[in-house]
Amino acid sequence: MVMHAENFQVYPEALGPGTEVGTWRVVERLGVGGFGAVYRVEDMARPGEFYALKLALRPGDERAEREVTLLMVKAVHRNVVRFHACGRWPHPQTGYLYFVMDWVSGWPLDTWAEEVNPSFRELAQAAGKVALAFDALHRAGVLHRDLKPAHILIREPDGEPVVIDFGIGDYAGAATITEQTVPPGTLLLRSPESVRFHREHHGRPGARYEHQPTDDLYALGVSLYRVVTGHYPFPPHLPPDMLYLAIEAQTPPAPADFNRRTPQALSDVIMRLLAKKPQERYPTGAELHAALMAAVSFGQTAAWEASLFEWDDEGQGTELEPSATPRRRIRRPEWPTYSATPPAARLVIAPALPFVQLPARGDVVEAGQEPPAGEPPARQRLRSPVLVVPVLLVVGVGMAAWGMRLLEREASSDAKEPAPLSDAVTLPSPHREVAPVEALPEVVPATAPPMVEATGVAAAPLAALTKEDAPVMKESKPSASALKKVGMKAMGVAGACLNLACSGPQVRPAPPPEDCPPGALEAMKELGIERGDAQVFVFDVIKGEPHVITVREGNATLRLGGEWKGLPKGGLLYGKLYLADRVYGRFTWLRVNQGRTYPVCIDLRSSGRERGLERKPGSDADSARIWTTGYANPVDHFE
Structure with a gap:
């Protein structure tokens, strides 16, 4: 039975199935908000085609008129719901405003x-x-x-x-409602x-x-x-x-x-x-x-x-339906910090100090691990890598002073058997590797900051006192030159300790080989980008003539300098820079001017087509001076 609104009171938020609104027939109500009701409707001129119809809850609603303007003119985008038609109902001049959009079959x-x-x-x-x-x-x-x-x-x-x-959306120049x-x-x-x-x-x-x-x-x-x-x-x-x-x-x-x-x-x-x-x-x-x-x-x-959550199966059916397919649902993490997945272990090796007890060989110190029971608080603090520099400074200066005092004491005594040096102090092993903890990123308050994975850097070997350097005690008082010699050697040990703590980070190794991201080779083939067909690039933030700039390791954006196999000029490449003997770049996304984005597999080449960009004078371990242009080179894998 066809229902005509002119014959009864209109309730725009409660239209029943079969109600005709213009050339659309209501199938079901999808939802009601503060300003409108949304229905799934069928096009009566094309049975079987379904759309979404939004009907204003009040006649002359300015907000509904603004939403029509937005969807019809302003907010046109392939990832915004598409507008089809609009009108007024039940009367074409005084009725409630409605408009018709795509019916999106899916989930919030x-x-x-x-x-x-x-x-x-x-x-x-x-x-x-x-x-x-x-x-x-x-x-x-x-x-x-x-x-x-x-x-x-x-x-x-x-x-x-x-x-x-876009019921409460806005656009530049719109009147205040x-x-x-x-x-x-x-x-x-x-x-x-x-x-x-x-x-x-x-x-x-x-x-x-x-x-x-x-x-x-x-x-x-x-x-x-x-x-x-x-x-x-x-x-x-x-x-x-x-x-x-x-x-x-x-x-x-x-x-x-x-x-x-x-x-x-x-x-x-x-x-x-x-x-x-x-x-x-x-x-x-x-x-x-x-x-x-x-x-x-x-x-x-x-x-x-990996999936967002773990699955939590509810069994294999019920008593009434023992063969029913088990219903799957997610295992929602508990608020705020519980998780069934344990945190990953982080390896932090404390520097070898003569008065700090290190874990036994093979032990792992995890981030957040409690110190052993009964361990004095002072020793717990000494395990912190943050104290490496001041502690080693104290050790070095103390060793120098100890050497001077030892000579003076022995020179003034009548002892016949000098104490061996090895009994007085134990030096750290010169072959231990120290993993320095890098500076953490900006910490978010009220959260546990993630541990930065430490990068192993070989420690400079400590200077050791040789047999000739050891003070040889004689009955006569040692000369001033001997005192000076031993003092300088002791200071050398202190200097080695300071070098261990304060030497700058070494140049990182080149990134290891890596496969292209999924779909990259297929996308480049579709775009006509062939392996080795390089194109000039410039760093996106750079304006004006090419020159030397300073870059750091991390994310980067490049702008293509010309048309590439028919692609419009000015496409953007997104990827990452790696600092090593040269500056290597791996770029895995291409965005063209029309807004579409494709996975790609592109590395950087110098103007001489060498892999990576040359580090100019003024570079250091944490930054590099490079030329702003080069070649974006398509590859089938990252070397």
Whole structure:
């Protein structure tokens, strides 16, 4: 039976199946929000084709009109839900505004994470596409202002993320609709700066918070936190005033602190998105995308291919249905720090000091390990690598003074048998390797900072006193030259100790061979990029004529200097630099000007086509001076 709205009272939030809205027939209601109801509808002109129809809850709703403008003109992107038609119902002039979009068959982002349990690589790729979509929206002056997991759908056929619901969105030049201090939205996903503005300006006439792109990216960070941990950064059940306080002042535990399956690089990206100050976050979606792709490309493959959570099977059926397929569900980590996955061990070897007891051979000192029971606090502190330099300085100076005092004491005594040097002091082994602890990155308050994996550096051998150097005691008083000689040798030991602690890091070895990222060879073949077909590049941050710059090891972005097999000029390469005898580069993502991103396998060559870039004078172990241009060279593996 066909139902006509003119014959009865209209309730736009409760249309029944079969109701006709324009040329669309209601199939089912998908949801109701504060400003509109969404239905799955069928195109009556094309039976079997289904769409999503959003119907305003109030006639003449300016917010619905703004959403139509956004989707039809401003927010057009392949990862934003597509607009098809609009109209008014039941009366074409005075009725409720409606518009028709794609019906996205899939899951909200958090549901997808828990039902499908994808890999961290799949999540990073989906998040990267959302980041690029927001980069395009923000450059067009469009702000979502209500981003949350429910507003990012993962399309079932192809896994593409689709951003939906611009009901409280805004765009540059749009008229002000509300008089509220902050835009309507979900409290859990508000940024710290918007919360602070609301607290300081609540009740003041005309005070309105200007939503920024960094607010949208903060909300994306909250959404990703929810996805990888199963929890929001702050408990949703808190009273609003306490929740406001937590968002503004507290730092949540890092995702890797309690879902230890999370790759550390992904955890770091999410925590940067949640930084309290907007200038400390990624300023654009493009930079967020680059960070995600670099993290995936250079992380451990096994960690990124792992699923987000462990599966927890519930058995093989029930008494009523013993043959039923077991239902799978994730094992959600407990808030805040419990995890079924133990933390990885970190090897930290303390330097060999004569008065510090080292672990027995083969023992491993793990990060966070409690010291042995009964060990004095002073000895516990002496195990810290941070004390290596001052302790060795004291040892060296003390040894020098000891040598001088020994000679004077023996010269003034009548002893016939001088004490052997080996009985007086025990020198460390000259062949022990010391693993220095590098400086930690900026520490996030209220979280346990990850231990930086130590890099083994061979210690300089300690100078030892030879037989000729040992003081030979005679009945006569030693000469001043003998005293000077022994004193200088003792100071030599001190100098060797200081060299052990203070010598600069050695030049790192060249990176080991590595396979290309998955799909890179196929993508390059599709693009027509052939092995050895090099193209000129320039570092993306460099403007003007080529010159010498200083770089450090880590992520980098290159800009192609010309067309490459038909690709438009100006594509960007994302990858990493390695400092060794030369500066090596491995770049694994190519972004073309149309916004599409492809996996690639490209290393850097000098102007003479040598692998790696030459280190210019002025380079040191932690930085390198290089020329700003060279060749991006496609390869089938990294040598």
